[in-house]
Amino acid sequence: MTPSLRVTGLHFAYPDGHVALRGVDLTVPQGERVALLGPNGAGKTTFVLHLNGINTATGGGVEVGGLAVDPRDRTGLKEVRRRVGIVFQDPDDQLFMPTVAEDVAFGPANLGLRGAELAERVDEALAAVGMGAVRDRAPHHLSFGQRRRVAVATVLAMRPEILVLDEPSSNLDPASRRELAGILRSLPVTLLMVTHDLPYALELCPRAVILDEGRIVADGPTRELLADADLLERHRLELPFGYTVTA
Amino acid sequence: MGAGHSHALFVHRDSPVHALAPEVKITASVLFTVAVVATPREALWAFGGYLVVIVAVAFTARIGLGWLALRSLIELPFILFAFALPFLGHGERVHWLGLSLSVDGLYGAWNIVAKGTLGVLSSLLLAGTTTPRDLLLGLDRLRCPTMITQIATFMLRYLDVLAAEGRRMRIAQRSRGYDPRFLWQIKGFASGIGALFLRAFERGERVYLAMVSRGYEGRIPLSLAGAGATARQWAAAAPVPVVAGAIATVALLG
Numbered sequence: 001m002t003p004s005l006r007v008t009g010l011h012f013a014y015p016d017g018h019v020a021l022r023g024v025d026l027t028v029p030q031g032e033r034v035a036l037l038g039p040n041g042a043g044k045t046t047f048v049l050h051l052n053g054i055n056t057a058t059g060g061g062v063e064v065g066g067l068a069v070d071p072r073d074r075t076g077l078k079e080v081r082r083r084v085g086i087v088f089q090d091p092d093d094q095l096f097m098p099t100v101a102e103d104v105a106f107g108p109a110n111l112g113l114r115g116a117e118l119a120e121r122v123d124e125a126l127a128a129v130g131m132g133a134v135r136d137r138a139p140h141h142l143s144f145g146q147r148r149r150v151a152v153a154t155v156l157a158m159r160p161e162i163l164v165l166d167e168p169s170s171n172l173d174p175a176s177r178r179e180l181a182g183i184l185r186s187l188p189v190t191l192l193m194v195t196h197d198l199p200y201a202l203e204l205c206p207r208a209v210i211l212d213e214g215r216i217v218a219d220g221p222t223r224e225l226l227a228d229a230d231l232l233e234r235h236r237l238e239l240p241f242g243y244t245v246t247a
Numbered sequence: 248m249g250a251g252h253s254h255a256l257f258v259h260r261d262s263p264v265h266a267l268a269p270e271v272k273i274t275a276s277v278l279f280t281v282a283v284v285a286t287p288r289e290a291l292w293a294f295g296g297y298l299v300v301i302v303a304v305a306f307t308a309r310i311g312l313g314w315l316a317l318r319s320l321i322e323l324p325f326i327l328f329a330f331a332l333p334f335l336g337h338g339e340r341v342h343w344l345g346l347s348l349s350v351d352g353l354y355g356a357w358n359i360v361a362k363g364t365l366g367v368l369s370s371l372l373l374a375g376t377t378t379p380r381d382l383l384l385g386l387d388r389l390r391c392p393t394m395i396t397q398i399a400t401f402m403l404r405y406l407d408v409l410a411a412e413g414r415r416m417r418i419a420q421r422s423r424g425y426d427p428r429f430l431w432q433i434k435g436f437a438s439g440i441g442a443l444f445l446r447a448f449e450r451g452e453r454v455y456l457a458m459v460s461r462g463y464e465g466r467i468p469l470s471l472a473g474a475g476a477t478a479r480q481w482a483a484a485a486p487v488p489v490v491a492g493a494i495a496t497v498a499l500l501g
Contacts (some may be wrong), residue, residue, distance in 0.1 A: 039477060079464055081289070081461065082462065084460075088457050092408050093450060096401065096457070097400075098400065098404060110461060110468060138404075140404070140407045155461065218261075
């Protein structure tokens with residue numbers, strides 16, 4: 001089976017010469033949930049923006065469901081952006097339309113869906129995150145947790161091959177955090193979760209990789225990685241106070 | 248959440264005017280204003296006629312005259328100049344309560360006050376019966392350039408976000424003992440505005456990235472918006488511009 005995501009030797013330097021990624025290799029099979037861990041400044045967000053061709057690699061490549069990401073190929077890029085659903089960290093960045101339903105419709109409408117088909121997509125995506133009741137509300141009238149769930153719906157509406165979440169648990173209260181975890185676990189989709197919230201990674205993702213200084217430095221079962229105190233310390237990752245993981 | 252409601256002028260009512268499609272109301276309001284502006288200032292009765300139209304629409308929309316009067320105070324700073332005209336004008340003068348007033352100046356002042364007030368009242372009726380969101384939808388359906396409607400859409404969405412950011416910043420400043428009262432103390436305030444601008448700029452970039460990630464190619468699809476106005480709706484709103492047009496025509500010919 002074609003993996004949802006195959007990244008080989010991905011290298012990226014900013015125009016000012018700063019090297020952010022130094023050869024990243026990562027393969028995520030269909031249906032797997034993987035946590036991408038790393039300290040601040042490890043290149044996590046830079047990496048994510050390569051997955052749908054917003055950043056252009058200076059070396060190596062990305063394939064999504066077998067389709068190579070090539071920023072010069074505009075039609076291919078459109079399909080890549082359908083396949084990779086990125087949920088950004090701040091829902092206020094993601095939700096820019098006047099109502100929730102219009103925001104969820106934005107992606108599929110860009111894909112050319114109209115009328116009943118479009119409305120069906122919107123309902124389906126909002127139902128998947130349990131937000132059907134707020135469809136006609138304005139995003140800024142929702143709570144932060146609700147906004148994050150709607151943000152997830154906006155990319156689910158594009159029926160992505162892989163869902164990429166940038167710090168999904170940030171700023172959530174414990175109840176919203178638990179609810180979001182339940183929703184994410186119920187979605188039948190490949191998941192890449194970028195985070196430094198280690199307990200959340202353990203809760204949701206059987207497999208984890210650690211990105212540091214632009215390279216994947218560890219790849220394995222999340223529990224094993226989190227039980228390795230030396231490994232975590234070397235890469236500026238820490239479990240919350242009083243929290244221990246045994247392999 | 249501390250985010251306020253951005254549709255401060257909208258009055259929630261269930262009325263035939265509220266139910267009209269926005270493009271119908273925008274068109275009626277613009278045509279009404281054009282008729283008012285085209286009316287010669289000497290035709291005093293015509294302005295009374297326009298006011299009757301306004302009151303009739305307000306009544307149908309179940310919007311209180313008190314609400315209209317209070318909100319129309321916003322025009323005061325703009326028409327202050329008009330009050331000076333009777334004193335500054337030249338030509339024939341009349342004497343009233345010991346004041347010497349220019350006839351031409353009086354007409355000039357009346358012209359500004361009457362037309363300004365009627366324009367403000369008709370805009371208030373439009374804003375009171377149409378949400379900002381629907382106004383944009385109406386403008387889009389009236390083929391207003393998408394660049395303008397897109398900018399306004401974003402403003403509508405992010406004004407509250409920006410205001411909340413500004414408020415938080417101000418609270419943080421005051422918490423550290425900075426509470427400017429006088430002009431020479433505004434340095435902190437000014438740099439706060441600068442920081443707010445930078446944040447808005449950066450947010451703009453992040454919003455754009457999020458849009459491109461969902462297939463944005465320069466046009467916001469308004470496909471969920473439903474159908475536009477029906478012929479029946481256009482007909483229902485027609486009396487406003489038709490009556491106003493008739494008044495203006497009679498006034499111009501008379």
